[in-house]
Amino acid sequence: MRNNLTISYEEYSSIDELDPSDKDLCQEAVKAMANSHSPYSEFRVGAAVRLESGKIVYGSNQENVAYPSGLCAERVALFTIGSTYPDDKILSMAITAHTDNFKIMEPVTSCGACLQVMAEYEKRQSHPIEVLFYCRNGAVIKTAGIKSLLPFAFAETRLKK
Ligand code: THU
Numbered sequence: 001m002r003n004n005l006t007i008s009y010e011e012y013s014s015i016d017e018l019d020p021s022d023k024d025l026c027q028e029a030v031k032a033m034a035n036s037h038s039p040y041s042e043f044r045v046g047a048a049v050r051l052e053s054g055k056i057v058y059g060s061n062q063e064n065v066a067y068p069s070g071l072c073a074e075r076v077a078l079f080t081i082g083s084t085y086p087d088d089k090i091l092s093m094a095i096t097a098h099t100d101n102f103k104i105m106e107p108v109t110s111c112g113a114c115l116q117v118m119a120e121y122e123k124r125q126s127h128p129i130e131v132l133f134y135c136r137n138g139a140v141i142k143t144a145g146i147k148s149l150l151p152f153a154f155a156e157t158r159l160k161k
Contacts (some may be wrong), residue, residue, distance in 0.1 A: 007148045012140040018132075021050070022092070022142070026134040028056050029094040032073065036060035045073035045097045045108065049081060052089035057081050074114035078121055090121055092130035107133035107141045110149070118146045119153035 015023045025048050032046030040063050047059040059077025063070035071079075074095060081090060097108040110118070110133075122129045128145030143149055 032058040115150040
C-alpha cells in the first residue's frame with residue numbers, strides 16, 4: 001500500500017508581505033542572534049517565540065568546545081519557556097541565521113532534534129505553533145504547525161502498550 005502525505009506551507013518573498021505581528025517576530029529573531037555563541041561554526045542562529053501573554057522569548061545557538069554539548073537556538077528558546085513560563089501558550093516562533101562567511105540565500109530550516117522538541121511543546125499545549133523561517137536575503141517560509149514539519153514525530157503513545 002502506498003500512502004501519500006501532503007505538507008502545506010506559505011512562502012513570502014519578503015517580510016513586508018507578512019502580517020505586522022509575524023514581521024515583528026522575524027525582526028526579533030534577528031535581535032536574538034546577537035547573543036549567539038558560535039565561535040566554532042561561525043554560524044549564528046536566532047529564535048524569537050511569541051507567547052499568548054504577549055511576551056517574546058529569545059534563543060540563540062550556544063556552542064561548546066566539546067561540540068555535542070552545544071545547543072540550537074530553537075531549543076534554547078523552547079527550554080527557557082518550559083522552565084520559566086510553562087503555562088504561557090506558545091503561539092508562534094521565528095528563526096533566522098547569519099554567517100560572515102557567505103550570503104545565506106534561503107531560509108534556514110530547523111534540525112530534526114529541534115522539530116521533535118517543537119512537536120512536544122505543541123502536543124503539551126494542544127495548540128498549534130506557527131513557525132516562520134526568515135531569510136534576510138530571500139524568502140520567508142511559514143507553517144501553521146509542527147505537523148507540517150515533522151509529520152512522523154516520535155509520540156508518547158509509542159511508549160505505551
Ligand atoms: N543550529 C541551530 O541553532 N538550529 C538548527 O536548527 C540547526 C543548527 C546551530 C547549531 C550550530 O551551533 C550551528 O547552527 C551550525 O550547525
